[in-house]
Amino acid sequence: MIKVAILGASGFVGAELLRLCAAHPLFDAVRLFGDSQAGMALADVHPHLALAYPAARVERFAPDALDGIDLVFAALPHGQSQAIAADILGRGVAFVDLGADFRLDDAAAYARWYKEEHKAPDLLGRFVYGIPELHRDAIRAAKAVAAAGCYPTTTILALKPLLPLIDPDTIAVSAASGVSGAGKALKEDTHFNTVDENFTAYGLLSHRHTAEMEMELGGKVLFTPHLAPMNRGILATCTAQAKGPCDPLAALAEAYAGEPFVHVSERSPSVKWTLGSNAIHITARYDERTGRILAIAALDNLVKGAAGQMVQCANLMLGIDEDAGLSNVGVWP
Numbered sequence: 072m073i074k075v076a077i078l079g080a081s082g083f084v085g086a087e088l089l090r091l092c093a094a095h096p097l098f099d100a101v102r103l104f105g106d107s108q109a110g111m112a113l114a115d116v117h118p119h120l121a122l123a124y125p126a127a128r129v130e131r132f133a134p135d136a137l138d139g140i141d142l143v144f145a146a147l148p149h150g151q152s153q154a155i156a157a158d159i160l161g162r163g164v165a166f167v168d169l170g171a172d173f174r175l176d177d178a179a180a181y182a183r184w185y186k187e188e189h190k191a192p193d194l195l196g197r198f199v200y201g202i203p204e205l206h207r208d209a210i211r212a213a214k215a216v217a218a219a220g221c222y223p224t225t226t227i228l229a230l231k232p233l234l235p236l237i238d239p240d241t242i243a244v245s246a247a248s249g250v251s252g253a254g255k256a257l258k259e260d261t262h263f264n265t266v267d268e269n270f271t272a273y274g275l276l277s278h279r280h281t282a283e284m285e286m287e288l289g290g291k292v293l294f295t296p297h298l299a300p301m302n303r304g305i306l307a308t309c310t311a312q313a314k315g316p317c318d319p320l321a322a323l324a325e326a327y328a329g330e331p332f333v334h335v336s337e338r339s340p341s342v343k344w345t346l347g348s349n350a351i352h353i354t355a356r357y358d359e360r361t362g363r364i365l366a367i368a369a370l371d372n373l374v375k376g377a378a379g380q381m382v383q384c385a386n387l388m389l390g391i392d393e394d395a396g397l398s399n400v401g402v403w404p
């Protein structure tokens with residue numbers, strides 16, 4: 072068995088990592104770290120996991136707690152991984168980080184979008200950007216992976232195969248996320264009364280995920296996120312000026328043929344198809360009237376947008392079947 076440590080185990084993504092590890096043939100989640108909930112039994116923090124982890128406890132992190140660990144998953148608030156990455160990398164163990172700390176390849180871009188100086192810029196080059204469908208060989212060879220963000224995964228997978236067909240400086244993305252995308256902390260913006268029966272755009276012209284999209288798509292992206300009154304799911308509607316008449320659906324189908332977690336179809340995807348699964352569903356059209364392409368993608372922000380993608384990356388890094396412990400089947404209704 073592969074001994075796994077989870078930093079941020081008491082959070083939403085941490086819970087989803089634990090759910091996936093419980094179904095994984097080789098991952099044994101043996102050290103679970105939290106902050107304000109350190110010291111608690113896992114069954115009290117995440118009751119839905121009680122039967123899978125009856126004796127587990129959430130601990131406070133200390134570097135020597137990683138002795139004997141083979142794989143580290145970090146699902147911490149942005150900024151936290153910068154302080155501990157050098158120690159983890161020094162151990163030579165597989166490290167998959169989900170915060171934004173090591174996703175961008177350039178410290179200046181990080182400072183611009185995250186409004187703070189990067190504290191470990193020399194380590195940025197040690198991380199591979201974690202979208203397996205696009206960087207599979209590099210992830211296989213990597214010791215450290217920075218798993219992509221939830222909105223960027225949705226958008227980049229919908230658009231990357233279409234880049235030869237479009238002008239990348241005309242990309243516009245309007246995406247809606249379920250509230251779990253904001254993490255478990257109580258905030259006025261994600262309070263039941265604010266979110267229920269409501270639909271709001273936020274982060275206008277300034278959302279930090281724009282940087283990841285532009286890094287991978289190589290153009291200018293106008294990204295507008297929205298908060299939707301649902302627990303999970305992201306739906307991204309992407310448009311761009313086409314270079315000429317084209318068949319974007321065929322381009323997507325060809326690019327993702329044989330991919331276990333990407334479903335391309337003519338049907339307009341729904342977030343609910345993806346609930347609990349590591350799948351992303353994508354469709355696309357060419358609009359003759361405006362000369363633009365339209366691509367729409369849906370995924371579960373906590374699985375393909377977070378914990379599932381982390382497991383998929385870790386499987387590749389450790390030479391395991393890429394789909395080990397992961398389902399491409401959603402829960403319905």
Ligand SMILES: NC(=O)C1=CN([C@@H]2O[C@H](COP(=O)(O)OP(=O)(O)OC[C@H]3O[C@@H](n4cnc5c(N)ncnc54)[C@H](OP(=O)(O)O)[C@@H]3O)[C@@H](O)[C@H]2O)C=CC1
Nearest residue numbers: 079081082083084105106107108146147170252254255377
């Ligand atoms: N939610 C989502 O859909 C996605 C999230 N992400 C990213 O993943 C990361 C985790 O997200 P999510 O699980 O939603 O967040 P949560 O707020 O639900 O969980 C955060 C976790 O980090 C721990 N933590 C908080 N502060 C500290 C600290 N100072 N030192 C150590 N541990 C700390 C918390 O511990 P405790 O609860 O014990 O205080 C908790 O376990 C974030 O970077 C987020 O942006 C990325 C893609 C999608």
Ligand SMILES: CC(=O)N[C@@H](CCC(=O)OP(=O)(O)O)C(=O)O
Nearest residue numbers: 170171220221248249250252253
């Ligand atoms: C609904 C909601 O608030 N979503 C979060 C993004 C999700 C996230 O966790 O961001 P990273 O992928 O960069 O880690 C937000 O817009 O800030």
